[in-house]
Amino acid sequence: xxxxxxxxxxxxxxxxxxxxxxxxxxxxxxxxxxxxxxxxxxxxxxxxxxxxxxxxxxxxxxxxxxxxxxxxxxxxxxxxxxxxxxxxxxxxxxxxxxxxxxxxxxxxxxxxxxxxxxxxxxxxxxxxxxxxxxxxxxxxxxxxxxxxxxx
Numbered sequence: 001x002x003x004x005x006x007x008x009x010x011x012x013x014x015x016x017x018x019x020x021x022x023x024x025x026x027x028x029x030x031x032x033x034x035x036x037x038x039x040x041x042x043x044x045x046x047x048x049x050x051x052x053x054x055x056x057x058x059x060x061x062x063x064x065x066x067x068x069x070x071x072x073x074x075x076x077x078x079x080x081x082x083x084x085x086x087x088x089x090x091x092x093x094x095x096x097x098x099x100x101x102x103x104x105x106x107x108x109x110x111x112x113x114x115x116x117x118x119x120x121x122x123x124x125x126x127x128x129x130x131x132x133x134x135x136x137x138x139x140x141x142x143x144x145x146x147x148x149x150x151x
Contacts, residue, residue, distance in 0.1 A: 014060035016045040016080045017068070023146050024068035024096040031064075031094075045080050057083045065136060066094045067103050068146075072113035078129040085132040093136050097146025104137030106130055 013035060017028045028044070035042045043056055045063075053076075057063070063084040071077050084091050095103065102108035110133070117126045 010041070010059035011043040011056065012041045012061055014043050014045050014056055014063045014080075014084075015066065016063065016077055016084070017066035018070050018074040018077050024066050024071075027094075027096055027144060028066055031066075045076075053080070054083065057087060057089070060089070062090045062092060064092050064094060066096050067098050068096045069098055069109035070113075071098075072106065072110040072129075072133070073116075075117075078117075078132070081136060082128050082132040085135050091136055091139055093139050093141030095141055095143045097144070100137050100141065100143065102137075104134050106133055 015028060015032065017024055032042050032044065043060065045053065045056065057080065063080075065071075065077070065081055065084070093100075093103075098109060102110055106114050114126065114130065117129070
């Protein structure tokens with residue numbers, strides 16, 4: 001990282017996770033707490049949306065998407081993921097109760113979400129999201145069992 005880009009970093013980690021899944025939300029809260037205890041500056045993504053969201057992505061050095069069964073239903077999560085990939089950020093994926101190969105191929109719990117997006121949105125946007133999920137699904141990440149039993 002160059003000195004000019006290091007100066008622009010406001011957060012060490014930007015965390016991207018859906019709000020509809022109880023188990024992954026609890027996991028995200030615990031992860032945020034653990035990182036804060038180690039003086040890692042964490043910002044949960046999607047707090048404010050819009051330009052602030054894009055600035056937060058740019059101002060972070062590492063992005064952690066937490067994939068759960070409902071992740072692909074969140075357009076916000078998919079936009080964030082696409083931005084992480086487009087900006088060539090360091091990405092450390094967490095696969096919470098999902099198989100990384102399902103993320104790569106948008107199968108299993110992701111398939112109905114993408115069918116729905118394809119009906120409602122333009123094809124270029126949906127294809128960009130698919131490509132981002134495929135790329136991030138190829139990254140060796142952390143596989144976490146769904147301890148809450150609902151994701």
